[in-house]
Amino acid sequence: MLNFAILGTGGIALRSLAPALAATPGARLWSVYSRDAARAQAFAEHQRPAALPRVFTSLDDLLRDPELHAVIVATPDRLHADHAVKAALAGKHVFTEKPMAHGLEPARTMVQACRTAGVQLGVAYHLRWHAGHRALIERVHHGALGVLRHVRAHWTYRANDAQNWRAHDDVGRWWSLAGTGTHLVDLARWTLVPSGGEVVDQRSLITRSVWKGPHDETAIISLSFASGATAEIVTSVLFDSPSRFEIYGSAGSAICENTLGTHGGGQIVVEKTLLEYECTNPYVGELQDFVAAINENRDPEVSGEEGLRNVEILVSASP
Numbered sequence: 001m002l003n004f005a006i007l008g009t010g011g012i013a014l015r016s017l018a019p020a021l022a023a024t025p026g027a028r029l030w031s032v033y034s035r036d037a038a039r040a041q042a043f044a045e046h047q048r049p050a051a052l053p054r055v056f057t058s059l060d061d062l063l064r065d066p067e068l069h070a071v072i073v074a075t076p077d078r079l080h081a082d083h084a085v086k087a088a089l090a091g092k093h094v095f096t097e098k099p100m101a102h103g104l105e106p107a108r109t110m111v112q113a114c115r116t117a118g119v120q121l122g123v124a125y126h127l128r129w130h131a132g133h134r135a136l137i138e139r140v141h142h143g144a145l146g147v148l149r150h151v152r153a154h155w156t157y158r159a160n161d162a163q164n165w166r167a168h169d170d171v172g173r174w175w176s177l178a179g180t181g182t183h184l185v186d187l188a189r190w191t192l193v194p195s196g197g198e199v200v201d202q203r204s205l206i207t208r209s210v211w212k213g214p215h216d217e218t219a220i221i222s223l224s225f226a227s228g229a230t231a232e233i234v235t236s237v238l239f240d241s242p243s244r245f246e247i248y249g250s251a252g253s254a255i256c257e258n259t260l261g262t263h264g265g266g267q268i269v270v271e272k273t274l275l276e277y278e279c280t281n282p283y284v285g286e287l288q289d290f291v292a293a294i295n296e297n298r299d300p301e302v303s304g305e306e307g308l309r310n311v312e313i314l315v316s317a318s319p
Helices: 011-022 037-047 059-063 077-089 104-117 131-141 176-196 282-296 304-317
Strands: 002-007 027-033 054-056 070-073 093-096 121-123 148-156 199-207 218-225 230-236 244-249 252-257 267-270
Touching (some): 002 059, 002 282, 011 037, 011 070, 027 037, 027 059, 054 059, 070 077, 077 104, 093 104, 093 282, 104 121, 104 304, 121 282, 121 304, 131 176, 131 244, 131 252, 131 267, 176 218, 176 244, 176 304, 218 304
Parallel strands (some): 002 027, 002 070, 070 093, 093 121, 148 230
Antiparallel strands (some): 218 230, 252 267
């Protein structure tokens, strides 16, 4: 049984990560860290585990626990690198929320620290564990759509104001790109890199015209891969719209509607035929892979190096 600590008690940790950890065989919530003791205690009690997780307001104290095996870093983006490196130095495996860091140097430091310490580093791109996406990508990688030509991904939501921490520089660097865009970059690379090679060219259009803050409100990214395949990514915090993930090849297309989110559902049509799949919790899938990576002494499917390449694209899109 692997004992996990969750660092950070925000919405994603409360609603998605902690319940997924409780449903992951071979893992359990062992401890919780927050700078606010009351929030940490409320978070621990909310999970209703068989044994109440230990609560810490000192990260150093939490990491000194010899019975702790791994941490889930769910703190704001600019804190990821510091928390991950400290965990690695303490010999704990690290599973971090996306994007893995707020810049290239912090991301590289995370990768190096975990490699040097001999611990696993995984990045939380849960949409890879959407059961429909996995069934589709397996077919695509086996040539169901012919030679892959283009990916288009569109995921927006409407923020009521600019109070979200991602809109500000103190603990964030990107807004729409960190909220949803980083996922779309990962989906594009997951789809195209195996046959199309790495990104060789990139263009972007960023707007900050409504709240006029330092971070992206709407972002449009165009990517070109070594094979000539292309990808178009649109993300925004200014308007609601249907989410779509589309793949086009020389022999057909696939359209995913309303599959982008935390729910694991939505509709996927491959060449006018509905793709049947069982709706499962994608957060459980990503944690199961991470637990297996620890037990099998292998890299997780989404490794630190994979997360670093995602950060490289975000940095280029919105310096």
